[in-house]
Amino acid sequence: MTLSEISHLIKSRRAVPPKFYTPGKSIDQDTIKQLIENANWAPTHKRTEPWRFKVFHSEESRQKLSDYLSEYYRKNTPADQFTEEKMKGAGANPLRAGAAIAIVLHPDPAANLPEFEEIASVAMAVQNMWLTCAAIGLGGFWSTPKSALESGEFLQLEAGERCLGFFYVAVHEMPAEIQGQRGSVEEKTVWV
Numbered sequence: 001m002t003l004s005e006i007s008h009l010i011k012s013r014r015a016v017p018p019k020f021y022t023p024g025k026s027i028d029q030d031t032i033k034q035l036i037e038n039a040n041w042a043p044t045h046k047r048t049e050p051w052r053f054k055v056f057h058s059e060e061s062r063q064k065l066s067d068y069l070s071e072y073y074r075k076n077t078p079a080d081q082f083t084e085e086k087m088k089g090a091g092a093n094p095l096r097a098g099a100a101i102a103i104v105l106h107p108d109p110a111a112n113l114p115e116f117e118e119i120a121s122v123a124m125a126v127q128n129m130w131l132t133c134a135a136i137g138l139g140g141f142w143s144t145p146k147s148a149l150e151s152g153e154f155l156q157l158e159a160g161e162r163c164l165g166f167f168y169v170a171v172h173e174m175p176a177e178i179q180g181q182r183g184s185v186e187e188k189t190v191w192v
Contacts, residue, residue, distance in 0.1 A: 013130055014180060016139025016172045018093045025171035027098030027138065032057060035129040035169065036101075042125035046108070050118040051125040054102035054155050056094055065100055065166075066091035068154045072147035093143065097168040101129075102151070103142070106161050119164070126167055139172030 001009075036053055044050065056065045070091035074082070094100045103126055107118045126142055133140035144165035151163045 009131060009134055011180065013134040014139075014174065014178070015141050016170070016174050017141055018096045018168060018170070020139060020172045020174035021096040021098075021168075021170040022173055023096050025098055027057070027169055027171070029057060031136070031138070032099050032101075032169070035132050038128045038132045039125035042121055042128050044121045045113055045117050048108040048113060048118065048121070050106050050108065051122045052104035052106045052161065054104060056100040056102070057098075062094040062097070062100060065094040068151065069094070069145075069147050072150070076146070090145075090147070093141075093166070093168055097170040098138075099169045101167040101169065102148070102155055103164045103167055104155070104157060104161050105164050106158070109160065122164055129167060129169075133169060139168075139170045139174060141168045141170075142166075143168065 032055060036055075039051060039053070040049070042051065056062045068091075070087050073087045073090035077086070103122060105118060105122050107113075107115060130140045130142075142165050148163050148165045151157075152161070155163055157163065
């Protein structure tokens with residue numbers, strides 16, 4: 001890849017919200033495996049490789065995730081704020097997506113690194129998945145509702161692990177004219 005090609009890929013990566021997903025369009029398992037393989041090559045201090053992934057790919061598994069998210073909303077929403085519509089909405093994303101991937105932090109058991117370094121490595125793994133999605137024309141979206149952050153029992157996480165959110169992957173119809181925006185890098189840089 002040339003510098004201009006990689007710069008274009010980085011600048012064209014977008015968070016594609018589920019409202020733009022094409023329901024019923026599956027993502028083949030080999031594509032999901034490629035996303036995770038690319039994630040596995042993220043930078044990792046002391047090679048701890050602190051990322052783990054739980055993939056909800058089949059319709060049945062995505063339904064289980066949907067049920068968990070809806071039930072979490074039902075159990076944890078005060079009665080005066082609860083609506084059936086929002087409960088259904090809480091579980092909608094896994095059903096609209098072609099796959100949902102739980103992003104799990106699996107920190108170094110020896111605790112030789114600060115936690116923020118391990119979290120940063122996991123975030124870079126997600127960025128690798130996101131860039132891969134952009135390169136092949138799929139939509140990606142990292143969602144971190146409280147239900148995800150408290151999903152340890154549902155996900156059957158090991159001691160010390162925690163979920164950092166769900167990464168949704170989907171065929172999408174987001175309009176091309178939706179452009180990314182960033183402020184000037186000059187306003188964010190100090191040359192010392």
